[in-house]
Amino acid sequence: MRNHSRQMTGVLAVGVLAVGLIIAFAVRAAPPTSADAVAFLARVEAQLAADSEYSNRAGWVQETYITSDTSWLVAKVNAATTDRLVSFAKEAIRFDHVPVDEVSARKLYLLKQALVMPASSRPGASQELSDIQARLDTDYSTAKFNYQDRLLTLDDMEEILRTSRNPDETRTLWEGWRAVASPQMTIDYARLIALANEGARELGYADTGVLWRSWYDMPPQAFAAKVDALWAQTAPLYAKLHCFVRAQLSRQYGVAVQPATGPIRADLLGNMWSQSWGNVYDVVAPKGMSLGYDVTAALQSHGYDAVKIVHTADHWYQSIGFAPLPATFWERSLFTRPRDREVVCHPSAWDIDNKEDLRLKGCLTVTADDFYTAHHELGHLMYQRAYAAHSILFASGANDGFHEAIGDFAALNALTPTYLKELGLIDNVPGPESDIPYLLRMALDKIAIIPFAIIVDKWRWGVFAGQITPEHYNDAWWDLVSRYQNLMPPGPRSADAFDPGAKFHVADSTPYARYFLADLYEFQFYRDACRLAGWKGPLNRCSIYGDKNVGAKFAAMLQLGQSKPWPEALASFGGERDIDAAAIIEYFAPLSAWLDRQNRGQSCKK
Numbered sequence: 001m002r003n004h005s006r007q008m009t010g011v012l013a014v015g016v017l018a019v020g021l022i023i024a025f026a027v028r029a030a031p032p033t034s035a036d037a038v039a040f041l042a043r044v045e046a047q048l049a050a051d052s053e054y055s056n057r058a059g060w061v062q063e064t065y066i067t068s069d070t071s072w073l074v075a076k077v078n079a080a081t082t083d084r085l086v087s088f089a090k091e092a093i094r095f096d097h098v099p100v101d102e103v104s105a106r107k108l109y110l111l112k113q114a115l116v117m118p119a120s121s122r123p124g125a126s127q128e129l130s131d132i133q134a135r136l137d138t139d140y141s142t143a144k145f146n147y148q149d150r151l152l153t154l155d156d157m158e159e160i161l162r163t164s165r166n167p168d169e170t171r172t173l174w175e176g177w178r179a180v181a182s183p184q185m186t187i188d189y190a191r192l193i194a195l196a197n198e199g200a201r202e203l204g205y206a207d208t209g210v211l212w213r214s215w216y217d218m219p220p221q222a223f224a225a226k227v228d229a230l231w232a233q234t235a236p237l238y239a240k241l242h243c244f245v246r247a248q249l250s251r252q253y254g255v256a257v258q259p260a261t262g263p264i265r266a267d268l269l270g271n272m273w274s275q276s277w278g279n280v281y282d283v284v285a286p287k288g289m290s291l292g293y294d295v296t297a298a299l300q301s302h303g304y305d306a307v308k309i310v311h312t313a314d315h316w317y318q319s320i321g322f323a324p325l326p327a328t329f330w331e332r333s334l335f336t337r338p339r340d341r342e343v344v345c346h347p348s349a350w351d352i353d354n355k356e357d358l359r360l361k362g363c364l365t366v367t368a369d370d371f372y373t374a375h376h377e378l379g380h381l382m383y384q385r386a387y388a389a390h391s392i393l394f395a396s397g398a399n400d401g402f403h404e405a406i407g408d409f410a411a412l413n414a415l416t417p418t419y420l421k422e423l424g425l426i427d428n429v430p431g432p433e434s435d436i437p438y439l440l441r442m443a444l445d446k447i448a449i450i451p452f453a454i455i456v457d458k459w460r461w462g463v464f465a466g467q468i469t470p471e472h473y474n475d476a477w478w479d480l481v482s483r484y485q486n487l488m489p490p491g492p493r494s495a496d497a498f499d500p501g502a503k504f505h506v507a508d509s510t511p512y513a514r515y516f517l518a519d520l521y522e523f524q525f526y527r528d529a530c531r532l533a534g535w536k537g538p539l540n541r542c543s544i545y546g547d548k549n550v551g552a553k554f555a556a557m558l559q560l561g562q563s564k565p566w567p568e569a570l571a572s573f574g575g576e577r578d579i580d581a582a583a584i585i586e587y588f589a590p591l592s593a594w595l596d597r598q599n600r601g602q603s604c605k606k
C-alpha cells in the first residue's frame, strides 16, 4: 500500500558544487548574464516537458506490459533523460554567481538536484545504469514463488500473509518471497550504486545519499539530524505498541514461536515487510475489543470492486471541492492484474502529459488496504492537477513527503466510522467505547511503519557512503531492523540473502524517507484541517468530508507546487512552519495511556 509517484523529485536546498566544473566553464569568453539564465531555463523547461511526456508514455507501456522489448525501450528512454538532466544540472552551475531573480534562482537550485540516480557523463554510463535498473525492476515484478503446486505472485502471497495464522505457512511465504525476489541481485545492486555515486560526485555531492538528503530545504546533515529527532519523539510510542503486540502474539502462538521478550518474528505481522501490522488486528486486540465492523468484509458484502473503490475515493475529493477525475482516467488506468501479461503491480499514480492525462496503475483487490491505497494514489493525482499550471520545474510536490501525505490525509478522513456510515458501509457509528479499538487499528499501521520508513533509507545512505559494503548488505540491514523495528527473521538468513532487495523501493531505487515524512505530515494536515473545520472532540472522530472551506484552503496549498520552500506551503494551510510529531502523538494519546495500562507487569525493554 506504499507507493511512489512518477513526479520529478522534489528539490531545493543548498548543494555544494564542484569547483572543477566552475573552472571548466570559466574559460568562456563573456560571463553569463541574468538574461542568459532566464533564456537557459526557458529552453530547459521546454525540453524537460517534452522528455517527461515521452518517458511517461514509454514507462506506462512497459509497466503495464513487461516484455524484453518494452524494457529495452524504457531503459533507452531513461538513459537519454538522465543524460539530458545531468548535462542541464552541470550547465546550471554556470549561473551560480550570477544575480538572478528569485524565481530563476529557485528553478536553478531545483534543476541541480533533479535526478534521483544520476549517471556520470562518461560515455555508456547512463545506459548501463538504466539497463541494470530495468533488470532489477523486471526481476522484482515478475518473481513468482512455487507453493503447494501453485505459482504465486507477490499479491497472491500478500493475500495469504494477510489472513494466515499458521506460523509455518507465514514463514514459508516470508522466506519464499525473499528467495525469488532478490536472488543474485547483490552484484547488480553494487554496480548500480557505484554508477549513481559516480554521477553524484560529478554534480558535486560526496555520494548519492547526500544528494537525496539535500531535497528538503535544509542542508543534508540537518535533514539526517531532523530524522533522528523525529524518531526520538515517536520511538517511545512505538516501543509501547511493540511490547503489547509481542505479548499478544506470544499468547496466540506460544513462546516457542514468539518469545515473550526480545524481537518480534517478522512474518507474524500480516505484512511481507512488517511495515504495517493492521492485518493482525484480530490476533492482537484483546478479546471482546472489537472495532464493531470490518471494512474488508463490508466492501465485499456491498458489492464493491476495484473500480467502485476508486470511484469512492474520487467522490471523497469531490466532496471537499476538487473536480472529478477526467473520463480518460477511467478509460486508461489499470485497476486490476491482467491475466495474460506481466505488469508492475506496485501501485502508482501517473500524470502522463503534466496536464489532464492522469492515470492509476495497480492490482487492486477488495480490501481495506486497497480502499486506503485508492485514496492514497488519488492524492498524488489531485496534487498533480493542482500544480499543473506551473512550468515544469515548479510542477511538483513541495517535497516528496508532501506528495505522499496528501492521499494519506484523505484516507485518514475516509476511514472514520462517521464517513463509512455516510457511504452505507456500516449501519451505525460505534460509541466512544470503540475509540481505543479504532486507535489501535490505526496505530498498527501508522506507528508500526515509522521505524521501517526510517531504515530503508538509513541503509541506503550507508550503502551510498560506502560504510556498508556488498558483503555486509544483509547483515547491516538486519542490524537496522533489529535496532529500530526490534524484529527478527523467522529463521537464519543464508549468506547470500539480499533482504532489502525484496522491497520494491530498493529494487526500483525509489527513495523512502518520503514515507516517514508523510506519516507525520498527514497528521499535521489532519489536525490543521480539523481545527479549521472547528472540530471539537477526539481527533480520531473528526472527518472533514464535504467541507468545501477546508478543501479550498487545502487546494491552495497544493497549488503552490514546488514554487515555494515546503515550510511556506505547510504554513499556508495550518500556520505551522516545521514538521513535527506532536500531531501524531496527540492523535494517539488515548491509546498511549491505554497501552501503558496493558503493558503493566510486562518487561518492555528490548
Ligand SMILES: [Zn+2]
Pocket (backbone or CB within 6 Å): 002, 003, 004, 005, 376, 377, 380, 403, 404
Ligand atoms: Zn504514493
